[in-house]
Amino acid sequence: MSTLKISLKANEKIYVNGAVIKTDRKVTLEFLNNVQFLLENHVLQAEDARTPLRQVYFTVQIMLITPENADDARRLFNQLLPRLLDSFTNERIRAGLKHVEELVSNGQVYDALKEIRALYPIEDEIIAQPAAPTGDNRLAAMAGE
Numbered sequence: 001m002s003t004l005k006i007s008l009k010a011n012e013k014i015y016v017n018g019a020v021i022k023t024d025r026k027v028t029l030e031f032l033n034n035v036q037f038l039l040e041n042h043v044l045q046a047e048d049a050r051t052p053l054r055q056v057y058f059t060v061q062i063m064l065i066t067p068e069n070a071d072d073a074r075r076l077f078n079q080l081l082p083r084l085l086d087s088f089t090n091e092r093i094r095a096g097l098k099h100v101e102e103l104v105s106n107g108q109v110y111d112a113l114k115e116i117r118a119l120y121p122i123e124d125e126i127i128a129q130p131a132a133p134t135g136d137n138r139l140a141a142m143a144g145e
Contacts, residue, residue, distance in 0.1 A: 004031040004035075013043075090126060
């Protein structure tokens with residue numbers, strides 16, 4: 001049996017199977033069996049879920065940190081995912097989202113969150129690109145305005 005050790009600083013939080021644990025001093029936790037957890041620095045606040053991938057991350061995160069809302073979050077995830085797959089043309093993001101779908105369906109929520117976080121830099125690059133001119137803006141761009 002493999003164990004997992006996690007060191008936490010004083011006042012740091014960890015979310016374990018829906019429970020929030022806060023330490024009052026530096027500690028090392030050792031998990032002796034399978035556990036779903038999320039470190040405080042990986043918790044996305046609702047107001048920070050401003051991009052499509054961060055919105056799906058927030059939805060998956062709910063499954064992990066509030067198990068009593070997991071069914072509602074899973075339904076929302078199942079509505080969001082097809083829309084995201086339709087809206088992204090980047091193949092790395094599309095493949096990642098398909099993998100996330102598989103992980104969530106297998107109950108591997110923590111791994112799904114890691115996969116989504118790994119896609120953030122690609123999404124950030126896409127968002128940073130200037131939008132292609134359309135309609136009247138295209139005419140203005142061609143006219144040099």
